[in-house]
Amino acid sequence: MIPPDDRGLTLGDGLFETVLAQAGQLVDWQAHLHRMAAGCEVLGLPAAEPQEAERLAREALAAAGLDQARAAVRLTLTAGSGGRGLDRPDPVRSRMFAIAAPAPAPLGPARLITAKVRRNADSPASRLKALAYLDNVLARQEARAAGADEAVMVNTRGELACAAAANLFWIRDGRIETPDLACGVLAGVMRARVLAAAAALGEPVAKVRATEAALEAAQAVFLTNSLIGLRPVAAWNGRSFGPSALVDRLAALVAA
Amino acid sequence: MIPPDDRGLTLGDGLFETVLAQAGQLVDWQAHLHRMAAGCEVLGLPAAEPQEAERLAREALAAAGLDQARAAVRLTLTAGSGGRGLDRPDPVRSRMFAIAAPAPAPLGPARLITAKVRRNADSPASRLKALAYLDNVLARQEARAAGADEAVMVNTRGELACAAAANLFWIRDGRIETPDLACGVLAGVMRARVLAAAAALGEPVAKVRATEAALEAAQAVFLTNSLIGLRPVAAWNGRSFGPSALVDRLAALVAA
Numbered sequence: 001m002i003p004p005d006d007r008g009l010t011l012g013d014g015l016f017e018t019v020l021a022q023a024g025q026l027v028d029w030q031a032h033l034h035r036m037a038a039g040c041e042v043l044g045l046p047a048a049e050p051q052e053a054e055r056l057a058r059e060a061l062a063a064a065g066l067d068q069a070r071a072a073v074r075l076t077l078t079a080g081s082g083g084r085g086l087d088r089p090d091p092v093r094s095r096m097f098a099i100a101a102p103a104p105a106p107l108g109p110a111r112l113i114t115a116k117v118r119r120n121a122d123s124p125a126s127r128l129k130a131l132a133y134l135d136n137v138l139a140r141q142e143a144r145a146a147g148a149d150e151a152v153m154v155n156t157r158g159e160l161a162c163a164a165a166a167n168l169f170w171i172r173d174g175r176i177e178t179p180d181l182a183c184g185v186l187a188g189v190m191r192a193r194v195l196a197a198a199a200a201l202g203e204p205v206a207k208v209r210a211t212e213a214a215l216e217a218a219q220a221v222f223l224t225n226s227l228i229g230l231r232p233v234a235a236w237n238g239r240s241f242g243p244s245a246l247v248d249r250l251a252a253l254v255a256a
Numbered sequence: 257m258i259p260p261d262d263r264g265l266t267l268g269d270g271l272f273e274t275v276l277a278q279a280g281q282l283v284d285w286q287a288h289l290h291r292m293a294a295g296c297e298v299l300g301l302p303a304a305e306p307q308e309a310e311r312l313a314r315e316a317l318a319a320a321g322l323d324q325a326r327a328a329v330r331l332t333l334t335a336g337s338g339g340r341g342l343d344r345p346d347p348v349r350s351r352m353f354a355i356a357a358p359a360p361a362p363l364g365p366a367r368l369i370t371a372k373v374r375r376n377a378d379s380p381a382s383r384l385k386a387l388a389y390l391d392n393v394l395a396r397q398e399a400r401a402a403g404a405d406e407a408v409m410v411n412t413r414g415e416l417a418c419a420a421a422a423n424l425f426w427i428r429d430g431r432i433e434t435p436d437l438a439c440g441v442l443a444g445v446m447r448a449r450v451l452a453a454a455a456a457l458g459e460p461v462a463k464v465r466a467t468e469a470a471l472e473a474a475q476a477v478f479l480t481n482s483l484i485g486l487r488p489v490a491a492w493n494g495r496s497f498g499p500s501a502l503v504d505r506l507a508a509l510v511a512a
Contacts (some may be wrong), residue, residue, distance in 0.1 A: 001257035001258065001259060001260070002257065002258045002259070002262075003257060003258070004257070004258055004332070004353050005355055005470040006258075006265065007393075008265055009258060009262070009264055009265040009332070009334075009387070010272070010330070010332065010387065010389075011387070011389040011390065011392075011393055012268040012387055012388040012389050012390040012393075013389075013390055016266070026374060043390075043394070044397060059346060072340055074266070074340070076260070076265070076266065078265075084328055084330070084360070085272035085359065085360070085421065086389075086392055086393050086396040086420055086421050087396060087400065088393075088397075097260050098448075099261055101339065104340070104341070115473035116378075117378065117379045117380065117381075118376065118379065119376075120371065120374065120376035120377035120379070120391065120412060121412065122374035122412050123373045123374065123376070123390075123391045123394070124373065124394065125373075125391060125394065126392050130390050131265070131266065131267070131268055131387065131388075131390070132268040132388035132389065132391070133267040133268050133269075133342075134267065134268040134269055134299075134379075134381050134387070135267075135376065135379045135381060135388070136264075136267075136342055137267055137269050137342050137344075138299070138379070138380065138381065139481050140342040140343060142345075143299060144343065146311050152496075156377065156378050156412035156413075157412075164342055165341065165342050192481040214290075237345050239462055254302050
């Protein structure tokens with residue numbers, strides 16, 4: 001249980017990672033820890049102690065009876081208990097905890113809409129897996145209200161950024177493209193796997209600043225995150241996309 | 257204590273109010289409750305039950321031994337425990353709790369800098385007192401690092417919005433101005449008091465969309481929130497402001 005003055009709870013002051021576990025193996029664990037450490041540096045928080053993070057993750061799996069299952073481990077690091085107001089206490093004593101749940105069942109191709117809520121291109125938090133995730137919750141809510149599965153988030157400069165809970169890729173004129181991190185994009189662990197797999201196929205991914213015109217011109221679109229792997233997109237704002245052999249090859253290469 | 261799967265903690269999915277209490281009197285309590293209810297409507301959350309909110313606030317004051325003191329009560333409402341992922345459970349069972357702390361001591365005139373982190377003009381959350389407050393924490397951090405007390409936040413369209421934990425006003429050519437709510441501004445309870453007091457003085461406040469040029473041309477600048485009341489600004493980005501008789505009159509009128 002978490003005290004009510006925890007700054008993660010009161011202010012969104014902290015970070016998280018969502019990690020796939022398979023029969024007790026924490027997939028891409030080092031990459032997740034590395035990203036959390038980089039996020040702590042941006043926020044000015046003491047980094048997670050790696051052994052402690054792994055102990056918490058394993059305890060959460062065991063406590064949920066999921067240490068032999070396909071599971072999602074969420075590791076959360078907050079700025080700890082903080083007294084009153086925006087200023088952090090000195091020194092900050094960060095708090096870390098983990099919870100585990102069954103991994104989501106494999107999903108069919110996604111139907112997307114573009115959300116009205118936009119990603120803040122002028123905040124470092126938009127490139128982090130920060131606890132202040134309300135814009136993403138609202139974007140997903142818009143998608144559900146429209147009968148879609150997921151939302152495309154455009155940033156405040158009008159550039160494509162990501163989905164509410166996934167990175168975004170598309171294929172245009174035979175070239176794979178994804179938004180540059182500068183567009184307010186999380187450096188997804190599965191995004192990195194796709195970049196490596198595409199390079200290995202001789203089809204390097206271009207990191208671009210693009211508007212929605214890129215999706216209008218796309219032959220295929222797909223989403224990635226650590227839990228879903230690579231998920232093809234069936235439709236975006238009512239426009240349909242067919243199957244793609246290249247997307248299928250990438251999906252097979254990045255599957256955990 | 258709060259369970260680790262609370263959506264306020266995991267996603268910033270919730271709202272808060274910070275209320276001044278004086279010898280057990282909750283100042284502007286109805287205005288705070290009304291604002292929280294309006295925020296719940298925007299976020300699609302069940303509204304707080306008013307009697308329960310008041311009970312929690314009074315219990316927090318008593319538990320802290322502050323029911324006869326000048327105190328800050330923070331009332332928090334979250335989307336409750338939510339399972340995994342962005343989608344809320346159906347139905348949502350919101351969670352509410354309150355904590356109390358001594359009110360901050362009166363502060364001298366503030367020294368401001370403009371933060372690099374900007375307020376998201378394209379998210380409804382920027383007009384709410386939402387738990388996803390990390391941008392404000394980062395803005396305050398920038399101010400402290402620069403030796404200042406508070407940060408001016410410009411929105412992603414380049415318009416003046418607010419301070420990290422206060423509303424912003426200035427006097428330019430003898431006219432009192434404040435950013436329009438459409439600039440990504442919280443409808444502050446003390447902001448409303450100032451609007452009413454200024455109108456009563458025959459000096460109505462203009463709600464404007466303005467860039468930092470407005471502060472460059474200002475004769476006086478001040479901040480407001482429920483705990484500090486009205487706080488004059490001594491300096492912004494190194495530019496100094498002298499005392500203002502009109503600001504002093506407003507401060508006396510809005511003091512609780």
